């Protein structure tokens with residue numbers, strides 16, 4: 001069994017009664033240790049696809065199986081549980097909570113799950129330190145550079161040791177060197193087979209780093 | 224649970240202004256209501272005590288219409304100028320069946336009732352007028368509440384049920400005529416030994432000389448030239464409670480043809496105004512409470528809208544709907560609880576200050592108002608209001624759709 005199986009997934013949005021077809025018949029699989037790059041022009045539905053995989057949106061058709069669970073059949077709270085445990089998302093614009101410090105943003109993932117505060121803080125501190133933010137724990141996102149904010153977002157994803165990371169334009173807004181730095185923080189985890197990663201990018205991501213590439217075009221995924 | 228608290232406290236600390244606004248809303252609301260409730264309670268208890276002591280007693284009778292027809296000509300006294308069924312110097316009453324007392328007793332608002340025969344005699348020797356009162360010693364409770372009981376005897380004894388041809392004299396009358404236990408009183412040319420002197424205090428009715436019912440009937444019927452056939456001219460009544468006096472009086476009146484009910488103190492206005500101020504203050508409190516909840520709900524609502532982005536992120540990183548919901552409710556609860564506790568404290572201080580400024584006896588207030596229970600109830604109510612105010616905004620926050628919110632950035 002693959003880590004992730006996407007079977008004939010389609011997604012349409014309905015706006016004022018009009019059906020807006022984004023894509024259909026999308027099928028692919030991802031194994032642990034893989035880095036799948038999904039490229040495509042702006043508006044082709046890359047973010048939408050990642051949202052489906054992360055359970056933030058519902059498919060219009062098809063099936064998604066993750067770790068032997070049919071996630072397209074799960075309830076909203078089971079999906080939330082899945083995001084808290086198995087699937088980490090890095091968003092196109094980081095989506096850090098502006099009023100919360102770096103440490104609090106990372107710690108938030110571990111909240112409401114029976115983990116003691118001391119363990120939460122210890123784990124969050126460890127991962128932030130690992131990503132080079134040991135001296136920025138108590139800064140608010142606005143007090144951090146874009147690259148640092150991105151690292152906080154990555155720390156927030158990694159703190160849970162997810163089996164799959166969904167990264168939307170993870171290197172979109174930083175210079176190529178910073179982007180490389182960030183990726184080199186993630187790559188060892190993937191290479192070791194601890195995790196798989198799906199990256200959505202409209203071109204800035206270095207395809208050489210991916211183990212596989214696919215592109216979204218005209219409503220289809222081309223592998 | 225501890226996560227909820229940690230997070231809520233963190234959130235409240237971060238949004239100091241909003242927290243302060245929410246707190247002061249609950250604080251002010253709770254303070255005003257607390258002070259009002261305490262004052263109202265104090266006031267009510269004090270009035271109730273007073274009215275229960277004095278104002279829930281009244282008497283019922285039917286006035287004699289001296290000129291009109293239909294009056295009982297057979298009950299005309301031999302000397303109608305000086306003698307008769309006077310209740311007051313100028314009011315003469317008619318005789319009514321004494322067993323009307325049984326019907327009166329059936330009125331739910333009536334506590335106890337006893338018939339009374341009050342008749343004015345003229346002393347045949349010196350011509351002074353005095354009243355005699357025929358009582359039924361068996362009606363112990365009613366007599367004690369409205370007229371006379373063994374507790375009122377300052378010297379001598381109270382009637383036994385079968386005592387005949389003896390009297391008890393009211394202290395003021397005894398003092399005037401220098402009567403003691405063992406003296407005799409001339410009533411209609413018959414001499415009655417005095418067995419007791421009764422102290423005077425505020426009563427529904429009073430007589431100078433009290434007699435056992437059969438003695439009074441005999442003495443009066445001699446002056447009417449007509450036997451008394453189990454008749455009474457007054458009914459002494461105690462209502463079931465201070466609040467029911469008005470209803471009791473009204474209902475008693477309907478039982479007596481052309482009847483009148485009277486009370487010694489002006490309990491009717493007191494009770495009426497009591498009810499009015501009570502209702503008015505209750506209404507004001509209800510309005511304050513509703514406004515406070517609406518205010519708080521509004522504050523929580525805007526807090527929730529302000530935080531949709533944050534909520535969307537939390538849901539995207541795996542927070543469940545119920546965690547979000549609980550988070551918002553807990554925050555609202557914390558604010559209301561702190562506001563409630565400090566507000567109740569301030570309200571209590573306000574009550575004390577006002578009471579002292581007005582010169583009310585605050586120590587007396589403590590006896591009638593259960594302050595700790597009242598404060599605890601008000602704090603509980605405020606916390607409840609906080610929860611209620613938090614529910615809708617919390618439900619809205621929990622229903623946030625992360626994908627939609629996050630793409631709108």
Ligand SMILES: Nc1ncnc2c1ncn2[C@@H]1O[C@H](COP(=O)(O)OP(=O)(O)OP(=O)(O)O)[C@@H](O)[C@H]1O
Nearest residue numbers: 013015022041042043044045046047048049202627
């Ligand atoms: N909730 C929604 N309702 C209506 N239309 C939507 C919704 N979400 C996405 N779309 C539409 O779906 C299409 C794909 O959007 P999406 O954000 O997935 O594109 P993208 O490939 O990630 O683009 P970009 O590279 O600019 O991030 C767009 O045309 C967008 O307008």
Ligand SMILES: [Mg+2]
Nearest residue numbers: 046047092168
């Ligand atoms: Mg996108």
